[in-house]
Amino acid sequence: xxxxxxxxxxxxIAEAPDAVPxxxxxxxxxxxxxxxxxxxxxxxxxxxxxxxxxxxxxKLEKNTKSRGVVLKKPVxxxxxxxxxxxxxxxxxxxxxxxxxxxxxxxxxKEERNQREKVYDYYGASGAIDKIDGYxxxxxxxxxxxxxxxxxNRSTPIAFMARGKYWVNNHAHVxxxxxxxxxxxxxLYINSIDLKSYVTGTAQPKMNQSKMNGILxxxxxxxxxxxxVAKVDELMALCDQLEAAQSKREQRRDRLVTASLRQxxxxxxxxxxxxxAKEEKQESLTPRRQARQGNCLSSLASLAxxxxxxxxxxxxxxxxxxxxxxxxxxxxxSLAVRGHLVAQDSNDEPATDLLKQIQAEKAQLxxxxxxxxxxxxxxxxxxxxxxxxxTGWAWARFSELGTFGRxxxxxxxxxxxMLYDGGTHLFIQxxxxxxxxxxxxxxxxxxxxxxxxxxxxWPAGTLCITIAANIAxxxxxxxxxxxxxxVVGFIxxxxxxxxxxxxxxxxxxxxxxxAFAPATAQKNIxxxxxxxVLIPLPPLSEQHxxVAKVDELMAICDQLEAxxxxxxxxxxxxxxxxxxxxxx
Numbered sequence: 100x101x102x103x104x105x106x107x108x109x110x111x112i113a114e115a116p117d118a119v120p121x122x123x124x125x126x127x128x129x130x131x132x133x134x135x136x137x138x139x140x141x142x143x144x145x146x147x148x149x150x151x152x153x154x155x156x157x158k159l160e161k162n163t164k165s166r167g168v169v170l171k172k173p174v175x176x177x178x179x180x181x182x183x184x185x186x187x188x189x190x191x192x193x194x195x196x197x198x199x200x201x202x203x204x205x206x207x208k209e210e211r212n213q214r215e216k217v218y219d220y221y222g223a224s225g226a227i228d229k230i231d232g233y234x235x236x237x238x239x240x241x242x243x244x245x246x247x248x249x250x251n252r253s254t255p256i257a258f259m260a261r262g263k264y265w266v267n268n269h270a271h272v273x274x275x276x277x278x279x280x281x282x283x284x285x286l287y288i289n290s291i292d293l294k295s296y297v298t299g300t301a302q303p304k305m306n307q308s309k310m311n312g313i314l315x316x317x318x319x320x321x322x323x324x325x326x327v328a329k330v331d332e333l334m335a336l337c338d339q340l341e342a343a344q345s346k347r348e349q350r351r352d353r354l355v356t357a358s359l360r361q362x363x364x365x366x367x368x369x370x371x372x373x374x375a376k377e378e379k380q381e382s383l384t385p386r387r388q389a390r391q392g393n394c395l396s397s398l399a400s401l402a403x404x405x406x407x408x409x410x411x412x413x414x415x416x417x418x419x420x421x422x423x424x425x426x427x428x429x430x431x432s433l434a435v436r437g438h439l440v441a442q443d444s445n446d447e448p449a450t451d452l453l454k455q456i457q458a459e460k461a462q463l464x465x466x467x468x469x470x471x472x473x474x475x476x477x478x479x480x481x482x483x484x485x486x487x488x489t490g491w492a493w494a495r496f497s498e499l500g501t502f503g504r505x506x507x508x509x510x511x512x513x514x515x516m517l518y519d520g521g522t523h524l525f526i527q528x529x530x531x532x533x534x535x536x537x538x539x540x541x542x543x544x545x546x547x548x549x550x551x552x553x554x555x556w557p558a559g560t561l562c563i564t565i566a567a568n569i570a571x572x573x574x575x576x577x578x579x580x581x582x583x584x585v586v587g588f589i590x591x592x593x594x595x596x597x598x599x600x601x602x603x604x605x606x607x608x609x610x611x612x613a614f615a616p617a618t619a620q621k622n623i624x625x626x627x628x629x630x631v632l633i634p635l636p637p638l639s640e641q642h643x644x645v646a647k648v649d650e651l652m653a654i655c656d657q658l659e660a661x662x663x664x665x666x667x668x669x670x671x672x673x674x675x676x677x678x679x680x681x682x
Contacts, residue, residue, distance in 0.1 A: 118669070119341045126333045127290030130326050131316055133184040142319035145188045149173055149317060152195050155276045159197050173317075183316045193311025196284065197274040200307060202234055205267040219262070223269040224254045233263035240273040240281040241266060242288060245304040249297045257288035271310060283323040286330055287315055348418070355422045359429040423658050430651045431606040434599075434644050435634050437488035446637035449492035453635070456499060456591045478632060487634055494635045496628060499600075501589040504565075504625055507582035508552040517549035524579040525549070528564045531585060534573030536601055538562060545580055553580040561588040561597035563604055565623045570611050572604040586628055593638060598645050603633055 129135040173188040183189070208228070211220065216229035223243035242257045243249060246269065249256065259281065266272050275281045296309040318326065417423050433439040478493045487493065496502040509517055521544030530540045545553060556562075557578050564571045566584035574597050581587070590597050611623065611631065636644060 119337055119344065122340075123334065123337050124290070126330060126337070127286055130330050131287050131290045132181060133187055133316070133318060133322075136322065136325040136329050138184050138186055138322060139319075140186075142186060142321040144186050145317045145319050146173065148320050149188055149190060149195070152276050152280075156195070156197055159274060178314075179316075180314060181316075184318070186322070187316055187318050190315050190317050191311060192284075192313040192315055195275065195280075195315065195317065196240075196311075198307060199235075199239065199272040199274055200268075203266050203268050203270075203272060204234060205269075206230060206265070219260070219264040221260055221264055221266045221270055224248050225258055226264070230265050232265060234265050235260070235272070236263045237274075238278045238281065240275070240285055241270040242273065242305075242310065244269050244271050244306070245302065247303060249293060249303040249305055250300075255285075255289050256293065257285040259285060271305075271307065279324055279327060280320075282327050283318075284315065286327065288313070351418055351422075355417065355425060359425055417658050417662065420659065420662065423655050423662070426658075427652065427655050428606065430648060430655070431602050434648050435603045435606050436485060437491060437634070437636060437640075440640065440643045440647050442488050442490060442640060443637075444490075446490055446639045448490045449494075449635040449637050452593060452638055453492060453494060453498065455593060459591055459593075475629075483632060485634075488636075490637050490640070492635050493632045495631065495633065496588050496600075499588075499633070499635070500591045500594070501587075502629065503587060504583045505556070505581035505585045505587060506552070506554045507580075509549075512582065517545055517552070518543050519546055521546040521549060523547075523550045523555060524577055525553070526562070526575075526579050526581045526585070528567040528571070528584050531562050531564050531573045532568040532571040534571075536573055536598075536605075538573040538575050538577075538579075541577075541579060550580065553582075555580050556587045557589065559589070559596060561590075561601050561604070562586070563588070563628060565625070565628070569623050570604060570608040572601050572608075574598065574601055586625055595642065596645075599636075599641050600633065602645070602648055607631065 126135065173190050173194075179189045206214075206220070211228055211230055215231035217231050218229060218233040219226040220228040220230045221241055223246045238259055238261045240257060241260050248254055259278075260266070273281070273284070275284065291313075293305065293313070296313055297303050297305050298309065417426060430439070475495055475498065480493075483493055523545040524541040525543045525545050526538060526540070527542045530538055530542060533540070555578055556575060558575050560575045562573055562575060562581060563586045564584060565586055588597060588600065590600065611627070635641075
């Protein structure tokens with residue numbers, strides 16, 4: 100594989116998860132199997148190199164505190180893990196490497212802190228500190244001896260140390276016949292699975308005995324040089340690809356943020372940035388263009404009279420789940436600010452709607468023989484979160500319907516006497532948190548004793564959590580009870596459903612206290628929720644808003660599905676490319 104081929108493949112698979120890291124592993128895999136560079140028949144065979152290593156190893160071991168390995172013959176091919184070129188041989192790590200572990204000296208952190216910081220101090224995953232002395236002054240190969248990195252491989256297991264440095268007892272120190280040979284062994288160790296050579300799970304460790312048994316596919320010396328050079332070249336190319344990918348994603352992030360901000364900007368529109376022009380130069384695949392075309396036509400209706408400059412870019416820029424999440428939040432924010440659908444001057448104003456609700460509530464109180472509820476203070480418009488469109492009004496939950504906490508008086512709450520033989524559904528905060536707007540799951544079922552110490556709320560009730568998962572919301576799809584960690588809201592009869600109010604809660608979840616300016620508390624309870632100012636549109640406009648939000652949320656669902664499909668396609672392409680190269 101040459102750089103041009105890698106670039107060609109990368110263009111096809113760049114959207115696969117972890118594309119560049121997987122390409123790095125793939126390059127190393129090709130290298131150690133003899134498939135990265137061509138073999139040269141004139142190269143000295145690896146068998147002769149192995150014989151020379153044995154001779155050099157014997158000489159070096161006389162001058163070091165190392166423990167040699169007696170085996171003098173290459174490993175029989177029948178136990179080899181994969182096929183290698185005819186000029187290569189299988190050997191064990193201990194046959195070709197010289198251990199200098201006996202020269203390591205650990206120094207505690209407390210002692211190091213009292214010494215000057217001059218030379219690198221190495222541990223299992225690289226240089227971790229500096230110290231005022233050194234133990235080694237030549238290029239050597241270090242391999243982590245213990246730690247979780249042996250299993251999760253978050254950083255390279257093997258790495259070269261150069262100059263003058265100190266090594267503690269958490270890294271094996273290895274010498275060889277040349278620095279080039281050490282570099283080949285470095286990339287070899289970093290390419291293979293070491294789990295079978297590691298002992299322990301809580302404290303993973305690869306001792307010297309286990310390490311000496313690692314099988315190594317040994318190429319001719321000249322080919323080693325070509326392999327190391329080619330790996331360096333391709334890894335540098337991967338660095339460039341990774342940097343380009345990161346730059347592209349950062350640019351997309353900025354554009355998505357700018358696009359969504361423009362949709363909510365009440366002051367007007369900003370000029371198109373140069374980034375957008377650059378982004379448009381990046382072509383989409385025909386399949387992705389087809390998938391996103393439908394989304395674009397539907398998104399064109401998002402606040403159409405505002406003509407946001409980046410709107411046409413949104414489908415092509417939503418390349419990660421967090422982009423679509425931000426788009427959903429923007430749609431909801433536009434909805435509750437009156438920027439999602441056009442106002443109609445013929446709509447009955449929200450103030451009239453509030454009067455009708457107050458009259459209905461007064462009648463219900465009279466029929467029920469209950470006392471008049473204490474009125475809420477008049478809304479101070481100076482403290483309102485934003486300006487409302489004409490015809491809208493600020494209101495509170497308790498002014499718009501029935502509002503209160505759930506009940507679960509009995510302790511302990513998990514007492515079996517509340518549930519045995521139960522038929523009354525009981526939800527908890529977790530059911531609300533994972534509802535995605537509509538609660539379809541329940542935790543348990545109350546029996547009659549359980550129901551007696553609780554309260555059953557009807558289907559259509561908006562549930563809001565005030566403990567565990569703060570301000571999660573969902574609408575009951577069935578009659579159910581819930582504990583006092585959940586607040587319920589049943590809209591007045593004028594409202595078709597609680598969906599507009601559920602959408603509003605979603606928009607305010609992150610900044611709930613900004614909508615409750617009268618409170619200084621930084622937690623959430625019934626009082627805080629009842630102080631939250633709700634932007635109430637005319638009833639007809641509310642119906643239009645809910646319909647438009649539903650339509651646009653379906654588009655977001657489609658964008659998410661497209662994204663998942665694109666990533667799956669890219670992953671399959673990547674697997675096909677890798678299999679093809681290894682065949």
